[in-house]
Amino acid sequence: MLHVFGHRVWEPGSCRSNKSGFLLYLFVGSTLVDLYAKCGEIELADRVFFGMPDKNDVSWNALLNGYAQRGDGEAVLKLFSWMTECEMKFNKFTLSTVLNGCANSGNLREGKILHSLAIRSGCELDEFLGCSLVDMYSKCGATYDAQIVFSRITDPDIVTWSAMIAGLDQQGHSQEAAELFHLMRDTGVKPNQFSLATVVSAATNMGDLCFGQSIHSCIHKYGLESDNSVGNALIMMYMKSGCVQDGIRVFEAMTDRDLVSWNALLSGFLGLETCDQGLRIFYQMLVEGFKPNMYTFVGVLRSCASLLDVCFGKQVHAHIIKNSLDGNDFVGTALIDMYAKSRCLEDADVAFNRLTNRDLFTWTVIITGFAQSDQAEKAVKYLGLMLRGGIKPNEFTLASCLSGCSSVAALGNGQQLHSVAIKSGHFGDVFVASALVDMYGKCGCIEDAEAIFKGLFSRDTVSWNTIISGYSQHGQGKKALEAFRLMLDEGIVPDEITFIGVLAACSYMGLVEEGKKLFNLMCKDYGITPSIEHHACMVDVLGRAGKFNEVDIYIEEMKLSPYSLIWETVLGSCKLHGNVDFGKRAAEKLFELEPKRDSSYILLSNIFAARGRWDDVRNIRALMTTQGVKKEPGCSWVEVDGQIHVFTSQDGSHPKTREIYATLEELGQKLASIGYIPKTENVLHNIGNKEKMEHLYYHSERLALAFAFISTNPIKPIRILKNLRICGDCHDFMKLITDLTNREIVVRDIKRFHHFKRGTCSCQDHW
């Protein structure tokens, strides 16, 4: 129904109800089609158009334009082909509109046909048509063709310039977009709000905040700050580059904010400090009467993912269902990500299974979720399902799946991924390669890590860091320092992680002077401000070398007293050197800083026990009881045939328990015959000596070892993982076993790797 100044001037259908053949005059019809189309009443425009007994090019163009404005490119193309079938003549207006249809449906083939039609009718370089052609080629991804058309237009106007700049930016050539913008200004064309918004988006995509700020001041000069498109682009830029306050300032200065402004604002509240603000803004926009769309939910879900409480995420999920957006792929993927990051993998899985169109991103999100929650097996299983569904992984999928394997040391799964990486052609990617090096290193196969690293075509700081820390963790300090020299020779700049690796190597090898030299190099030559971790490395360098006086001075001078990591390091050195006095001081500091941490009590007790000070050992035990400190339950795991088997101390739940205990019994007898006596002082529980022996005997790492003995190939090394430090007695036990059975054992505990071979350990008993 159309009203003009309150009068009813036209009622649809009245022409059809008049069967007497009331002829609608052509110009009235065309004008009405145009009016309805422009009001967004495409159905009415359609009815009027098809009710017209005679149609001319103007009425066709009006209807085509109506569909083009809705973004329905398919319909435009269908109408156009029908128009040519009717042998209707078309003009440059038609071509321009249909090109618009090609642009928003991405139909390059049809677009090229239209281009040739334009050339034939001699209007290719018409001011409007030229612009439509540039836009069509850009939106269809044919940037080169767009540039050719653009270069042939002799005097492009601001609209054509804007279309070309936007085209370059959207196809990932933001740098060239910015350059074209400068060229435009040099030509003397004054930028308008559209070209400025585009160039702000180019600055955002390049991550060049400085350039963006210079454009901002230019915008200020033209007084275009309050324009919606400009303001929205600026908000986006500031939020994306983490300048939350600047983003808010632009938002607040805008006079009529739309949904896009709110969404742009919402996109930036990530991380612990600001995420709750994102939620507040979401509720604020609901209060102000805005109806959230998919972009809103993607933004607010990202804020929820940073919160430590899944409860808000669930509230937002309810809003999503209310707005019937739970079937949307973008929203669905963001939901999976939110649940996965909140460690609710079951909810993430439910959301994942509800989605019908799973693309690479969806799969990557769920796979990453499992990988980061120490569920490497599940991550690899989903990767397999994805491959079977015909979707190829990208470098992100592989790298995050691999890092999941690294953290739980799932070697078998990691090896499978190695072959997937080769088959899918991502082996050469630096991220994937570094993840592979790290995976092999963390699974105890430093030789494999080394082999992959040496075969790498290009190496960046991250890949060098990976191999350097790998060598360090495996006790190969010399190789770590060699690698560092090679890295510098290749001209790769070390970062703060690199220095953690090399300083750890120095402390391990007892290289005090070298450690001091590297520390100075880091501060002076590379301008890196030492973190607490770096200081802890230095304390370790001095402490392991037994230079306790220097440790004391260092802590005093660097004001390191408030940090538990420092005192934990000191305590470790005191245990190594049997330094009771300093050990007591360090432990007391730790009891004060972190009274619930069990390892400080255990370490101090071990220091006393080694000196035979049993009264002090008893006092520590009593202190633990009064403080309510409980020893964290230890657990160990091994991988057999791609399956991970977990054991706790004195565990009886494994199906092969009987054989495992029998194997341990047998090994124990053999060891006793060569003079092994269990170090019962390693047991803190207040129980009798016989029970203590039993306790030691069935520590989780020994159960894992026995299980590996009976279920794996005897020529392969056994790889065991433990969530705590390996106990002193188990360490002795492993050394003797390797001597007795001639089998290599690798144990990864929370601190480092222990390679047991022929009665010795790579850590040289300095763990």
Add this chain to the structure above:
DNA sequence: CTAGGGTTAG
């Protein structure tokens, strides 16, 4: 009856 911009998961 014709053109340009701004929001999208790892």
